[in-house]
Amino acid sequence: MRDPIQPTEPTGPMQTDARAASLPVLSVGDLTALVKNTLRSQPRLREVWVEGEVGQVSISAAGHCYFTLKDERAQLKCVIFRDDRMVMPFEARTGLRLLAQGSIDVFDAQGVYQLYVRSIQPSGFGDLALQFEALKAKLAAEGLFDPARKRKLPPMPHNIGVVTSLSGAVLHDIRRVLARRWPMARVVVSACQVQGQGAAATIVAALRRVGRWTDEESGCATDVVILARGGGSLEDLWPFNDESVVRAVAAHPCPVVVAVGHETDVTLAEFAADVRAATPSVAAELVVPARVDELARVNQLGVRLNGALNQTLVSLRQQLATETRALEARHPQAQITADRERVGVLLDRAARVVARRLEVERSNLSRAADSLPALVAGGIAIARGDMRRESAALNALSPFATLERGYSIVRGPDGAVLTDARKAKQGDQLSVRLQRGEIGARVETVRDSGS
Amino acid sequence: MNTDAEQQRIAALPFDKALAEFKATVEKLEAGNLPLEESIALFEQGVLLQRRCEKMLSEAELRFQRLVEQAGGKVRALDLSMGEAEEPG
Numbered sequence: 308m309r310d311p312i313q314p315t316e317p318t319g320p321m322q323t324d325a326r327a328a329s330l331p332v333l334s335v336g337d338l339t340a341l342v343k344n345t346l347r348s349q350p351r352l353r354e355v356w357v358e359g360e361v362g363q364v365s366i367s368a369a370g371h372c373y374f375t376l377k378d379e380r381a382q383l384k385c386v387i388f389r390d391d392r393m394v395m396p397f398e399a400r401t402g403l404r405l406l407a408q409g410s411i412d413v414f415d416a417q418g419v420y421q422l423y424v425r426s427i428q429p430s431g432f433g434d435l436a437l438q439f440e441a442l443k444a445k446l447a448a449e450g451l452f453d454p455a456r457k458r459k460l461p462p463m464p465h466n467i468g469v470v471t472s473l474s475g476a477v478l479h480d481i482r483r484v485l486a487r488r489w490p491m492a493r494v495v496v497s498a499c500q501v502q503g504q505g506a507a508a509t510i511v512a513a514l515r516r517v518g519r520w521t522d523e524e525s526g527c528a529t530d531v532v533i534l535a536r537g538g539g540s541l542e543d544l545w546p547f548n549d550e551s552v553v554r555a556v557a558a559h560p561c562p563v564v565v566a567v568g569h570e571t572d573v574t575l576a577e578f579a580a581d582v583r584a585a586t587p588s589v590a591a592e593l594v595v596p597a598r599v600d601e602l603a604r605v606n607q608l609g610v611r612l613n614g615a616l617n618q619t620l621v622s623l624r625q626q627l628a629t630e631t632r633a634l635e636a637r638h639p640q641a642q643i644t645a646d647r648e649r650v651g652v653l654l655d656r657a658a659r660v661v662a663r664r665l666e667v668e669r670s671n672l673s674r675a676a677d678s679l680p681a682l683v684a685g686g687i688a689i690a691r692g693d694m695r696r697e698s699a700a701l702n703a704l705s706p707f708a709t710l711e712r713g714y715s716i717v718r719g720p721d722g723a724v725l726t727d728a729r730k731a732k733q734g735d736q737l738s739v740r741l742q743r744g745e746i747g748a749r750v751e752t753v754r755d756s757g758s
Numbered sequence: 759m760n761t762d763a764e765q766q767r768i769a770a771l772p773f774d775k776a777l778a779e780f781k782a783t784v785e786k787l788e789a790g791n792l793p794l795e796e797s798i799a800l801f802e803q804g805v806l807l808q809r810r811c812e813k814m815l816s817e818a819e820l821r822f823q824r825l826v827e828q829a830g831g832k833v834r835a836l837d838l839s840m841g842e843a844e845e846p847g
Contacts, residue, residue, distance in 0.1 A: 463774040473824075482822055490818040491773050495835045497825045516825050520833040598815050605777065605811040608784050612804040615787035619797040622790065 336415070343413040346420060352411040357383065357422065358430055361403045374399045376407060376422070384421035385409075391425060396571065397540035404430035429542050439548055443575055446550070451557045452578040458562040460582060460594055464530035467494045467594060468517035468561075470510065471587070472501045477537045481591045489595035495520060495529065501536035507549035510534070514555045514563075531562050531594045534576065535587040538568040547574035556580055566590035716740040729755055768806045773814045780807035 346352055359376035366372050370389035375382045385407060409424040471477045485492060499513035500506040521528050546552060547567055556563050557579040565580035566587045577583040584590035717725045718738045725731060731750045739746040783804040824838035
């Protein structure tokens, strides 16, 4: 420290008094340093625990938190530096009672002494932690958290219940995910308060409400329920540790997914949930399948459907060829023609069905392909190729191919295909369809082949 | 087989039922040993089911509602405007 005694010209009463008392004159900096050293020399102030209520709080641009702790008699300035603040489980907020640990020092630039806080706990936290452990042990002993009683989520829910607050981002997040992944669902929101006094009772009431609801048309209840809130401090999560909430989750008639959005602390409601999700968005993803996956599955089944019909037609053609050879050997011409006609009509119908399908599918698929990822679009291209092959197979089977080989189709006076000689009378007008053109004919004789 | 009533029934199926029926239809047709007439009827049914599934996957819109309790304790679902949800409180 510099020698504070510098002889100067007396210019005012203060200096006169100081000199008269023969006290040294200190600069502000020197005095502040003196106070600082005095405080620092007190071991009692180097490590203190202090309890009080948080008054004004401000966060600086650099991320440091400045606040006052107060009780009925005094106020204490406190600071939490950014790095310490980032790892603390909750923030100092006005009105909160808390226990702060740190050291007392002087901030020279502002001439204040303050508490440099290293850690904070909610006041009375010790009691809460004890309550939490006791309740957890009690409910665990009852089997509420037993993995064996956890229910599986339905693969494709029709009705989804959401229990959360109407304010805040949680509901939007859930809606956005469900609308993208599974818009076929119906979502019913049962509003509750997720924090503060009385929140637990509103959560229980909201769960009951959604449990009592049924779809007006189908009479079905919800298939699954999401109970969610978005993060918050440890004390904000407290309603999710309330015994009544935990029991309501465990006893709910359908599976419950709980998303509380707090990384470090698991609430009892989450232990009781059928599924625990890290965030509300993740909860929404867990309860529904992805529509893109299902679209790919439907397309895959479509490919198999086409393949199966093709296979059926191929084996029927082989069967037909075998039977035809057997019949030709026995020569009952009329019978063969009748069989041919029957098969021809069916194959004609199959060809029409497939042609119509090709038409519809082509427009459907090109529409779908625009909005689908490349993976699915690839599947569609395969499906198209399959259908082209099938129509080629069908052409080979069409009744015209049969006529080409010299068979004809005979129709009676009523236009119906004639398959039985006994149905024709002498003198009937018949029409005979050949591969090319038609012939009008009259019945001369009728012979029952007797076969 | 594919009467109007059948078409209407399929057009009203929920997705999971339509998909399950579609899968069963494909498997039955794949198993074979069916008369041609029946094979074609199954095929036509499969096409209707596939179209029902695709239509729902591409056109469905999420229904988003809020539950309210009425006098007498009955719970009803009313449409929820997002404006309502955005308001704090």
